[in-house]
Amino acid sequence: MRAIRVLFVADGPHAGGASAAAVGADPAIDLVARAPDVETGADMALGLSPDVVLVYASAPSGPSRRALETTAAECGASVVIVEAARGGAESFDALRQRVKAAANGVRAADGVSASRAAGRRPARPARRPVAGASAKLIAIGASTGGVEALVQVLSGFPKNCPPTVVVQHMPPFFTTSFAARLNGVCHPTVHEAWDGAPLERGVIYLAPGGPAHLEVLWNPVRRIRLLETEPVNRHRPSVDVCFFSVAKNVGPGVIGVLLTGMGRDGADGLKAMREAGARTIAQDKDTSTVYGMPRAAIEIGAADRGTPLHLIAGAIFASEAALREAQ
Secondary structure: OOEEEEEEEEOOOOOHHHHHHHOOOOOOOEEEEEEEEEHHHHHHHHHOOOOEEEEOOEHHHOOOHHHHHHHHHHHHOOEEEEHHHHHHHHHHHHHHHHHHHHHHOOOOOOOOOOOOOOOOOOOOOOOOEEEEOOOOOEEEEOOOOHHHHHHHHHOOOOOOOEEEEEEEEOOOOEEEHHHHHHHHHHHOOOEEEEOEEEEEOOOOEEOOOOOEEEEEEOOOOOOEEEOOOOOOOOOOOOOOHHHHHHHHHOOOOOOEEEEEEEEOHHHHHHHHHHOOOOEEEEEEOOOOOOOOOOHHHHOOOOOOOOEHHHHHHHHHOEEEEHHHOOO
């Protein structure tokens, strides 16, 4: 029997990480993603089609949470609410049992909204087209402030995400430890990239700092190539080199993301990706540590607008319908 797919959503200032970790530790439960707020959770529910949406509620219920519950019902998911005010009144084991009961369509203890009739699971509605989940590839670039930005974005990725390449401006040797840190907080596997690495679903590849640029090759073999050539935009690895290779070798059906950073590395490459048919996202001014690279991208039309950092993971995996409504 397959594991119960659970989407964890934080509703309020307290994240409830212990509850999420406790639920995800059960081998019968697959914690597919975490959403930092209920608005992002609604988008991710559309994209991921979980069995259960687990909401850690440390704020009063409002229209946004009710909208999330409606969206979950439309996706065929049950909703389990964890009230932060209850503190330790409920054991982690009891919470896991509530999640399992909700997945089986049983109205268990208070806080469970089951959209299924007891004893039967109705056919799940046809899955809507999903932008991020159905993408061929995701490519992300970042510089100053990018370490923590990448932790926030990538920790919201589902386990079976499209192959993802990341270029973060970093000195040699630091990328090894950063890849290990990401691997500890992300659902997909995170590796420091190597020359010839096969591009596989469920894997995030971090460009190594040092003497090489990272390029993406797609036909006839989908793999990474590391090239020891001169710096571009004073950087090696350069975001532009990666993005231009994606535009040239992969074309449409990909997603490009440019995060906080000084200068303009990645702006021209993101525009090339967009012109090749990619969907592009740039971080907004208010959440950027340094609003250089994403600003340059927006100014040349590589992205339409800035997206707040906490919404980027949700924007990547939002459904096509949700994307159209947001435009």
